C-alpha cells in the first residue's frame with residue numbers, strides 16, 4: 001500500500017502537467033457539448049410543444065431515436081462523417097457535436113417537463129395582458145421553469161462530463177486518452193486510471209453537491225404554485 | 226386609437242342590437258359559435274357592449290359563459306363568427322374579402338387593450354405584487370421601468386393594496402391576490418375588462434373586498450363584461466343582465482326585469498335554484 005503511493009510521489013511531477021492539460025480539453029469538450037445540448041435541446045422542447053404536428057412529431061421521433069442509441073455509436077457516426085472535413089480539429093469537434101446532440105434529447109425532456117409545469121393559466125394571463133408567446137416564454141415561463149429545471153440540468157452536465165471519457169475512442173486528447181497513453185508508457189495502468197478517476201470526481205462532485213443543494217432550496221422555496 | 230374609457234363617458238343605456246363601425250359599442254360579438262370537437266358550446270351569440278356599459282352574464286354551470294369571455298379576447302378561437310373591438314375586427318384580418326387569422330404578434334397588440342380577470346387569479350408567483358402589475362406596462366406598452374413601477378403603485382393603491390406591493394403572491398390572501406390581478410388589468414388601461422367569476426374561488430369572508438373594488442371601477446364608467454353567480458351584485462352594478470343557457474342567450478335586459486321578473490321559464494328556474502343555494 002505504501003509502495004503504491006510512493007510511485008505517485010515519484011511519478012506525479014511527470015504525469016501531472018500532461019494530465020492537467022488533458023483535463024483542460026475535457027472541460028472544453030464538456031462546455032461545448034453541453035452548450036450544444038442546451039441550445040438544441042430548447043429548440044427540440046419548443047418543437048415538441050408546438051401546435052405544428054409535423055414539427056412536434058419530428059422532435060419526438062428524434063428524442064426517442066437518440067434515447068435508444070448508445071452515445072458511442074452517435075459519436076462514431078459523427079466522427080466518420082466529419083473526418084473528411086479536416087483531421088486536426090475533427091476529434092474534439094466530433095466529440096462535442098456527438099455528445100451534444102445526444103444529450104440534447106435528454107435536455108429537451110427536462111425543458112419540456114419544466115415548461116409544462118408552469119400552469120396553463122399563468123401563460124394565459126400573460127397572453128391576456130398582451131404579451132406575445134415569445135415574451136410569455138421569456139418573462140413568465142422560463143424564469144420559473146429554470147428554477148425547477150436547474151437540478152436535473154446540472155445532473156445532465158455531470159453525465160456529459162463523464163461521457164467525454166468515451167471521446168478517447170475517437171482519439172480526442174482528453175483525460176482518458178492521456179491516461180491510457182501514459183499507462184502504456186510507464187506500465188502503471190492502475191495508477192493512471194485511479195488518477196483519472198480522481199480527476200473526474202474532483203470536477204463532478206462539486207456539481208452534484210450544487211444540484212442537491214439547489215433542489216433542497218427549491219423544496220423550501222416559493223415555487224410550489 | 227381612441228382614448229381609454231373616460232370616467233363618466235356618455236354611455237347609452239339602451240342596448241343596441243349587433244352594431245359595427247361608427248357607433249358606441251366597445252365590443253361587438255357577432256354570430257359567435259364555438260365547438261370543442263363535437264361539443265357545441267356556443268351556438269350563435271350576438272351581443273354588443275356599449276362604451277361604459279356593464280353587462281353581467283349569468284347562467285348555469287357549463288352553459289358557455291367562460292368560453293364566451295375567452296372568445297372575446299381570442300384565448301379561444303371562435304369556430305364561426307367575429308369579434309370587434311371598437312368596431313375593428315379582432316383577431317382576424319380581411320384579405321380579399323375573406324377573414325384570415327392574425328399572427329400571434331398582431332393578436333397580442335390587440336389583446337393588450339382588453340383586461341381579463343380569472344377565477345383563479347393567475348398571478349405570476351415569481352414576481353412581487355408590484356412586478357406583477359408593472360410587467361405589462363414595461364414589456365408590452367414599452368414604458369421605462371421606473372414609470373411602469375410608479376404606475377403599478379398607483380394601480381395597487383386603487384385596489385387598496387399599496388402597502389403589499391413588495392409581497393409575493395403566496396404571501397397574499399385570495400382576496401388580495403384577486404385585487405392585485407385587478408390592478409394588473411387596470412395597468413393595461415383597458416378599453417373593456419372581462420371578469421370570469423372573480424369571487425368564486427374566494428372564501429366567503431373575502432368576497433366583499435373584491436366586489437367593493439369592482440363596484441368602484443364600475444362607478445368610474447368603465448366598460449365591463451362580468452360573469453358572476455353573485456346575483457345581488459349583478460343587480461346593483463350591471464346595466465344589463467344576460468342569461469345564457471346551452472350556448473344561447475335566452476333572455477336579456479335591465480337587472481330589474483331579468484332578475485325580478487324573468488320572462489322565460491329557464492331563467493326563472495335558474496334564479497330560484499341560485500337563490501336557494503345562496
Ligand SMILES: Nc1ncnc2c1ncn2[C@@H]1O[C@H](COP(=O)(O)OP(=O)(O)OP(=O)(O)O)[C@@H](O)[C@H]1O
Nearest residue numbers: 261264266284285286287288289290291292293422
Ligand atoms: N378547452 C376545452 N376543451 C373541451 N371542452 C371544453 C373546453 N373548455 C370548455 N369546455 C366545455 O365547454 C362547456 C362550457 O364550458 P364553460 O367553461 O364555458 O362553462 P361555464 O358556463 O363557464 O361554466 P361554469 O359556471 O362552471 O364556469 C363545458 O361543457 C366544458 O366542459
Ligand SMILES: [Mg+2]
Nearest residue numbers: 290291292422
Ligand atoms: Mg366558467
